[in-house]
Amino acid sequence: xxxxxxxxxxxxxxxxxxxxxxxxxxxxxxxxxxxxxxxxxxxxxxxxxxxxxxxxxxxxxxxxxxxxxxxxxxxxxxxxxxxxxxxxxxxxxxxxxxxxxxxxxxxxxxxxxxxxxxxxxxxxxxxxxxxxxxxxxxxxxxxxxxxxxxxxxxxxxxxxxxxxxxxxxxxxxxxxxxxxxxxxxxxxxxxxxxxxxxxxxxxxxxxxxxxxxxxxxxxxxxxxxxxxxxxxxxxxxxxxxxxxxxxxxxxxxxxxxxxxxxxxxxxxxxxxxxxxxxxxxxxxxxxxxxxxxxxxxxxxxxxxxxxxxxxxxxxxxxxxxxxxxxxxxxxxxxxxxxxxxxxxxxxxxxxxxxxxxxxxxxxxxxxxxxxxxxxxxxxxxxxxxxxxxxxxxxxxxxxxxx
Amino acid sequence: xxxxxxxxxxxxxxxxxxxxxxxxxxxxxxxxxxxxxxxxxxxxxxxxxxxxxxxxxxxxxxxxxxxxxxxxxxxxxxxxxxxxxxxxxxxxxxxxxxxxxxxxxxxxxxxxxxxxxxxxxxxxxxxxxxxxxxxxxxxxxxxxxxxxxxxxxxxxxxxxxxxxxxxxxxxxxxxxxxxxxxxxxxxxxxxxxxxxxxxxxxxxxxxxxxxxxxxxxxxxxxxxxxxxxxxxxxxxx
Numbered sequence: 309x310x311x312x313x314x315x316x317x318x319x320x321x322x323x324x325x326x327x328x329x330x331x332x333x334x335x336x337x338x339x340x341x342x343x344x345x346x347x348x349x350x351x352x353x354x355x356x357x358x359x360x361x362x363x364x365x366x367x368x369x370x371x372x373x374x375x376x377x378x379x380x381x382x383x384x385x386x387x388x389x390x391x392x393x394x395x396x397x398x399x400x401x402x403x404x405x406x407x408x409x410x411x412x413x414x415x416x417x418x419x420x421x422x423x424x425x426x427x428x429x430x431x432x433x434x435x436x437x438x439x440x441x442x443x444x445x446x447x448x449x450x451x452x453x454x455x456x457x458x459x460x461x462x463x464x465x466x467x468x469x470x471x472x473x474x475x476x477x478x479x480x481x482x483x484x485x486x487x488x489x490x491x492x493x494x495x496x497x498x499x500x501x502x503x504x505x506x507x508x509x510x511x512x513x514x515x516x517x518x519x520x521x522x523x524x525x526x527x528x529x530x531x532x533x534x535x536x537x538x539x540x541x542x543x544x545x546x547x548x549x550x551x552x553x554x555x556x557x558x559x560x561x562x563x564x565x566x567x568x569x570x571x572x573x574x575x576x577x578x579x580x581x582x583x584x585x586x587x588x589x590x591x592x593x594x595x596x597x598x599x600x601x602x603x604x605x606x607x608x609x610x611x612x613x614x615x616x617x618x619x620x621x622x623x624x625x626x627x628x629x630x631x632x633x634x635x636x637x638x639x640x641x642x643x644x645x646x647x648x649x650x651x652x653x654x655x656x657x658x659x660x661x662x663x664x665x666x667x668x669x670x671x672x673x674x675x676x677x678x679x680x681x682x683x684x685x686x687x688x689x690x691x692x693x694x695x696x697x698x699x700x701x702x703x704x705x706x707x708x709x710x
Numbered sequence: 711x712x713x714x715x716x717x718x719x720x721x722x723x724x725x726x727x728x729x730x731x732x733x734x735x736x737x738x739x740x741x742x743x744x745x746x747x748x749x750x751x752x753x754x755x756x757x758x759x760x761x762x763x764x765x766x767x768x769x770x771x772x773x774x775x776x777x778x779x780x781x782x783x784x785x786x787x788x789x790x791x792x793x794x795x796x797x798x799x800x801x802x803x804x805x806x807x808x809x810x811x812x813x814x815x816x817x818x819x820x821x822x823x824x825x826x827x828x829x830x831x832x833x834x835x836x837x838x839x840x841x842x843x844x845x846x847x848x849x850x851x852x853x854x855x856x857x858x859x860x861x862x863x864x865x866x867x868x869x870x871x872x873x874x875x876x877x878x879x880x881x882x883x884x885x886x887x888x889x890x891x892x893x894x895x896x897x898x899x900x901x902x903x904x905x906x907x908x909x910x911x912x913x914x915x916x917x918x919x920x921x922x923x924x925x926x927x928x929x930x931x932x933x934x935x936x937x938x939x940x941x942x943x944x945x946x947x
Contacts, residue, residue: 313824324812619808622769623822623869624797626790703769707808 309629318637321609329641332598332605336645336687337652339595340679344653346591347675348660350584355668357576361569367409367540368442369547371402371533371554372565392558393529396518401557402535405549407542410438414532415521421514423475423486430471430514432488434521442536445510448472450482450497453517461520465493469501470511488514489524543568588675592682598645599686606638606694610701617698618706627699634695635688642687646680653679715778716876716908717743717766722775724761724931735761737931739775743910745876748903750922751912758931759912760881766910767800767879768792780876797826801870801907803899805882807862809854809869815861816841816850819868826873840868844898860891867898871907878902880911884918896921 309317322329373394399413415434420427433439437455440447449472453464465486472481481495499510522528537546551566558564610617617630653671660669724736735758743749751759764770765777768784777785784795809818816837823833841847844864854862863883870878880899884892896918903909913919927935 309825310827313827313830317824320812615808616810619804619810620821620825621793622767622796622802622808623825624793625825626793628790629825704764707769707804 309625309632314629314632314636315640318633318640321613321633321637322640325609328605328608332601332641333645333648335601336595336598336642336683337647337649339591339598340646340649340683341652341656342591342594343588343679343682344650344671344676345656345660346587347584347679348653348657348669348671350580350587351672351675352660352667352669354577354580354584355670356666357580358573359668361573361576367537367543368569369535369537369543369550370567370569371398371535371550372567373529373531374563374565392561392563394533394554394564395528395530396522398554398557399530399533401553402533402550405546405553407538407546407549408535409538410442410536412436412439412442412534412536413518413530414439414534415518415525415527415529416531417521417525419489419514419524421471421475421486421488423484426475428471428474430468430488431512432521432524433513433515434518434525435515436518438536439515439534442534446500448498448500449480450495452497453515454496461517461523463491463493463520464496464517466497466499466515467495468499468509468511468513468515470509471514472498486514488516491520491524493520543570584672584675588678591679595679595682595686598683599642599690602638602642602687603690603694605641606634606691607697609637610634610694610698613698614701614706617701618703618708621701621703622707631695631699634698635691638687638691638695639684642683642691645687646683649683650676650680714744715742716745716747716780717741718776718778718781719766720776720778722765722772722777724758724765724770724773734931736765736772739933741926741933741936743908745908746903746906747908747910747924748900748922749908749910749924749926750919751910751926751928752914752916752919753928753934755914757928759928761931762928763879763881763910763912766877767802768796797822798873799876801873801875801878803863803866803870803878803880803883805885807854807866807886809862809865811854814851814853815846815857815865818854818865819872822869822873836872840872844868858891859887860894863887863891863895864898867895867902871902875907877908877910880909882913882915883911884913884915892918 371394396413399411402408403411412435417432419430419432421430435453437453439445440452448469450466452466454462465488467475467481475481475486476484481498484495485492486495487493493516499513499515501511516524518530535546535550537543547566547568551562551564554564554566555562620630653676657669657671660667719739719741722736722739726733726735739762751762753759761770765772768779771785775785776783779795779799784792787795810821813821819840820833820837823836841850844867846861846864846868849857849861854865857865878899883895883899887895899909899911900921911918911922919925924936924938926933
């Protein structure tokens with residue numbers, strides 16, 4: 309029997325029972341679609357986090373007070389209990405290192421902004437003029453903080469887009485005075501909308517010179533120091549130099565943690581990849597169930613078509629030909645299920661992207677291939693037994709059955 | 711005579727084990743069938759006539775004895791070789807037609823050609839020729855459930871003969887048909903026999919059996935009588 313004829317006959321056999329075939333394909337496709345959608349979610353989460361970290365800026369070395377601190381932002385860091393605080397002087401010393409392009413000291417606190425009779429809570433960020441370039445932010449209006457001598461806090465403030473909108477509305481805020489805490493500050497610029505990074509939106513920030521912030525909060529410690537290396541290749545050297553310099557300045561005690569963005573990214577990448585694999589594994593279970601369903605349907609089919617199998621044998625079909633017919637039918641069923649499933653999966657992922665535009669839920673190619681491959685493989689594996697049973701039927705008994 | 715025989719059965723024995731009892735389905739069968747013969751095998755239920763037919767049709771093998779088909783010992787062939795012989799040399803016709811329900815009449819007739827691996831273009835011409843010969847042209851695309859009993863059996867006969875077999879084996883071919891259509895089907899089979907195809911019919915029907923030139927009567931797995939009508943021109947040689 310020719311291969312093309314085998315496929316045609318098996319296809320006709322499958323379409324001969326449309327309901328059963330349809331349900332089987334549905335089950336198989338749900339399994340494949342589950343793999344595709346869940347991995348799209350997992351991989352989307354990975355991309356989202358990686359994207360967030362990339363938004364911090366490239367070539368960055370981040371200095372945190374304390375050893376191996378991994379808590380991220382926490383108000384407790386402001387009243388820090390580490391032996392020696394990071395200071396503005398530390399930051400200034402880092403700027404003199406070779407390979408360092410810019411530095412940005414960072415101080416963060418929650419505060420209230422009060423202007424035009426409106427009061428709003430906001431996130432206060434104390435930093436320097438270079439921050440806008442280190443973080444690669446864009447200005448919506450006006451300019452960023454002016455470059456001033458470290459230690460002389462000028463009374464300037466840059467507003468986040470949301471703060472500006474809620475306080476000033478359509479009015480031009482440039483040159484207006486706002487009250488933050490107990491200080492009156494002049495608005496010199498507004499950030500453009502949609503800046504993100506480190507898990508917070510820049511839309512709700514009020515940015516003031518670091519000295520002003522320290523004075524307002526009556527502290528001289530820093531939350532972070534961002535160090536921008538001249539190039540990506542120098543990142544490693546700069547990291548070592550930064551650590552050495554701070555250790556030196558802190559009387560030989562290594563009481564800071566220096567991380568590069570790469571290291572953070574790598575960790576998240578790893579964690580989320582494992583997560584994606586995990587959900588893919590869970591989804592694969594449903595595929596195995598669908599495979600067993602293929603076997604069940606094929607066994608029922610063999611029983612129902614006993615007479616037909618007997619006839620085929622009587623008119624000259626070899627056992628091999630009958631085994632191939634049933635194998636091909638099982639493979640066709642799982643192949644169709646797999647294809648429909650991949651289609652459903654991509655459709656589901658695109659709906660997810662429609663619902664959450666910031667979430668890049670694209671199914672990774674390896675997962676699509678694996679889901680489809682598993683579907684096909686389970687069809688083959690679970691098709692063997694029914695096909696063998698069909699091939700082994702005794703033609704006389706098969707023919708006597710109706 | 712042996713050299714000319716189409717089918718030569720020598721000392722055929724066949725036993726089945728049903729539960730703990732042995733059933734002797736065929737005992738010491740010796741038969742010689744010439745090409746072009748018209749044979750009716752008759753006998754009560756359980757006399758072994760169907761077993762004999764299955765054996766001649768190579769669906770079953772003997773426990774003992776030899777079977778030569780066209781001079782070739784077929785008792786030693788492996789299953790794939792037997793399938794090939796069935797495909798080319800033997801045509802089966804069943805009481806219940808055994809058409810594949812989801813396939814059209816044309817596709818049912820085409821089935822042996824497809825299984826034998828004959829190219830599609832040749833299949834189409836042979837099937838359309840067969841449809842014409844059996845007066846089924848306007849039924850070609852009907853499914854078996856849209857056909858009458860007589861038409862179904864004609865499709866089955868067309869399927870059995872599409873590869874021009876040497877032997878046509880019919881097991882109660884008229885059992886599921888009324889008298890008129892049964893008569894039609896029998897005439898069709900006899901016409902094929904007249905063209906030289908050996909015809910072996912298993913039947914309960916005395917009237918049908920009486921039409922055959924050679925009548926074999928079986929009882930308890932053995933042949934009890936083997937009568938050839940003297941006026942038969944075939945037997946005269």
